[in-house]
Amino acid sequence: MTQDLGIAAFSLRGKIAVVTGGMGQLGRQFTLALASSGARVAVLDVRTDAEFIAARYGDRALAGDLLFCQVDVTDRTSLEAGLERIEQAWGTPDVLVNNAGLDSPPNAPAEENGPFETYPTASLDRVLDVNLKGVVLCCQVFGGAMAAAGRGSIINISSIYGLVSPDQRLYTYRAESGAPFYKPVAYSVSKSGLLNLTRYLATYWAGKGVRVNTLTFGGVFNHQDETFLRNYASRVPLGRMAREDEYNGAVIFLASDASSYMTGANLVLDGGWTAW
Numbered sequence: 001m002t003q004d005l006g007i008a009a010f011s012l013r014g015k016i017a018v019v020t021g022g023m024g025q026l027g028r029q030f031t032l033a034l035a036s037s038g039a040r041v042a043v044l045d046v047r048t049d050a051e052f053i054a055a056r057y058g059d060r061a062l063a064g065d066l067l068f069c070q071v072d073v074t075d076r077t078s079l080e081a082g083l084e085r086i087e088q089a090w091g092t093p094d095v096l097v098n099n100a101g102l103d104s105p106p107n108a109p110a111e112e113n114g115p116f117e118t119y120p121t122a123s124l125d126r127v128l129d130v131n132l133k134g135v136v137l138c139c140q141v142f143g144g145a146m147a148a149a150g151r152g153s154i155i156n157i158s159s160i161y162g163l164v165s166p167d168q169r170l171y172t173y174r175a176e177s178g179a180p181f182y183k184p185v186a187y188s189v190s191k192s193g194l195l196n197l198t199r200y201l202a203t204y205w206a207g208k209g210v211r212v213n214t215l216t217f218g219g220v221f222n223h224q225d226e227t228f229l230r231n232y233a234s235r236v237p238l239g240r241m242a243r244e245d246e247y248n249g250a251v252i253f254l255a256s257d258a259s260s261y262m263t264g265a266n267l268v269l270d271g272g273w274t275a276w
């Protein structure tokens with residue numbers, strides 16, 4: 001007798017997925033992971049010209065299961081045009097990964113990473129626009145289409161800095177080089193806002209067959225400077241940053257029927273950051 005191991009529940013064969021920010025470091029990973037599980041994937045980003053697609057995806061872009069759409073998540077008209085293109089090519093999406101996001105990287109202009117008291121209002125607007133309003137708009141446009149179709153899974157990408165405060169001690173070494181660095185407030189408040197957007201929509205759309213969950217990540221290795229990497233590692237029980245492919249399994253889980261009884265939840269992959 002063969003035992004059913006339940007692997008089939010993870011299949012995305014026949015599904016249509018949308019990944020916002022799909023040209024970025026993690027968006028590219030999620031796109032390729034979803035496609036390798038059988039989905040056709042629409043890659044949405046502000047820049048999707050041929051040269052950039054070739055640089056990010058190479059020949060993989062030509063296989064026919066990826067569709068690149070230039071979309072600004074802060075602009076509802078642009079999102080509606082993206083949906084129309086996807087529906088004409090393939091049909092109504094089954095999966096939405098709200099991954100597009102803005103952060104202030106360690107090399108951002110000084111005022112972006114200065115003290116809370118003088119954090120620029122323009123930066124607050126810019127980050128909240130993409131990280132929070134952009135996700136609401138994507139849920140309205142793509143989630144609305146899913147609800148009308150009576151099925152779907154939405155995955156909102158958050159961060160440990162949306163669950164707990166950034167540990168500013170990680171960055172104090174930057175003051176020694178004359179440029180004090182604070183992880184800014186806009187990123188944290190925008191990412192924590194996603195937690196309750198998830199709960200709001202999970203209950204709002206439960207009767208329509210659309211599941212909504214948050215996926216919370218810890219930091220990903222991306223050639224950060226040595227002192228930062230050492231400080232970060234000492235703060236994580238698993239002793240290192242994540243590899244960029246280590247969140248793919250969770251995305252497939254949440255996108256697929258393997259998570260069919262999960263909605264309104266927050267799945268945390270952080271190497272244990274929030275465990276102590």
Ligand SMILES: NC(=O)c1ccc[n+]([C@@H]2O[C@H](COP(=O)([O-])OP(=O)(O)OC[C@H]3O[C@@H](n4cnc5c(N)ncnc54)[C@H](O)[C@@H]3O)[C@@H](O)[C@H]2O)c1
Nearest residue numbers: 021023024025026045046072073099100101159217219220
């Ligand atoms: N990298 C990490 O360490 C980390 C940790 C926790 C959470 N996250 C989250 O994961 C997600 C992806 O992060 P990443 O590191 O791959 O970032 P990234 O900067 O490499 O990619 C983000 C992508 O979003 C796109 N984007 C920005 N504004 C947009 C807009 N208005 N419309 C459409 N697309 C837009 C960018 O062009 C970019 O391609 C983000 O939401 C981020 O907050 C990342």
